[in-house]
Amino acid sequence: MYSSSQTDNARPFLTWQRILDWAQEHYRYRIFNRDEKVPARAGLLYLVHRGAIRLVGNSQISASLKQKHSTSRIPLVAAEEAFLGFVGAGQPFEIVAQSPFNLQSFAHIDQTAVIWLYWHDLDNWPHFRREVLDAFRHQHQRKLLWLSTLGQRRTIDRLLGFLTLLIEEYGEPCEQGYYLPWTLTHAQIGSAIGSTRVTVTRLMGKLRQRNLIQHYGDNLICMPTEAVHQQRA
């Protein structure tokens, strides 16, 4: 949980433990396999206990399919799915169904454990509710930064901005710098930045040539410390 004092040490372990006990007692706790859909409903609040959630958006808007008196016989293409970010352990998420887009949540890794509650269940833990709401404030600010980078015209800038934001938020230290502890396919990255798998593969190569990113371990992305510093300069 993103706590108001912004340090891990201040994390309210006691409250978490109580909520965890309560959730298991009330069958509000479930473990998901990798890529399994978390059937989140509007009006409920979800807390990630372990693992990571992947948020995905489905667009039902397409300018081309809406032509009046269209005589096209081309079958409707599957709605484009966009990767919208991760929700890590200790973080809350919620899905409010809103046309013309459709938000969904998936376990991004095996053994992802999720608790769910009604908002009024938090009446017993007002401090915790405040923290949940502060966590959403924080997530909202992060999404504004994400929108900033998606407004950039050149795809390579959007790609670098996107990776920088993810590693800034979820990165774990390694010898070379910081790495993103979860894999993302090039198709998933493309779906986040309005590009294609092929283009992402090509541009990732360019970023590696310029030493702005590196491979790490088994298919993970690392950002060397000097690249991070350069960008902040």
Added chain:
Amino acid sequence: MYSSSQTDNARPFLTWQRILDWAQEHYRYRIFNRDEKVPARAGLLYLVHRGAIRLVGNSQISASLKQKHSTSRIPLVAAEEAFLGFVGAGQPFEIVAQSPFNLQSFAHIDQTAVIWLYWHDLDNWPHFRREVLDAFRHQHQRKLLWLSTLGQRRTIDRLLGFLTLLIEEYGEPCEQGYYLPWTLTHAQIGSAIGSTRVTVTRLMGKLRQRNLIQHYGDNLICMPTEAVHQQRA
């Protein structure tokens, strides 16, 4: 304010009036001209009393400027500015400074009135604080939808998705359907969807030809009712 019961009638006018009185008494109330910068600081909470705020993000990340041993003598281009959305009357906003992006707020129209508070000032109005936090939750969900449309590959789809979301949130009824009550330049739209002024102008023409959008009044954008229904079908 986006209130929990989601109706305008439930808007807590009494609390608003008290906060307004308090803000004016404590010189926490200021009126801005169109395009004037609202000097928002991290840690403070801002409430729009009248008018509309335009949020803008500045990216300091660019893959091309970070080349090691670059021999380029091309001068640094000005950082790209991205339009990140509006904050309407009754809505809160905050700016948390976070590298490598820089968020800013501007009055979008004349006579935009803004109140500012420290979060602890809200200790006197716990219900109101709850509403502010719920409003941020709502804004966060809207930004996820916005990210969904920016993940679409084709610029015309991103453009239509972007306009649909804005009109869905801020649209006011007119004879043909709903219109966005504020102007946006094609450059501003381009900066939001990762495109250029020229491309936006061309694609807006296409959307008009397909009757997905229309002109309204003095340079405003209207979405005809049938287009809205088509998209939700």
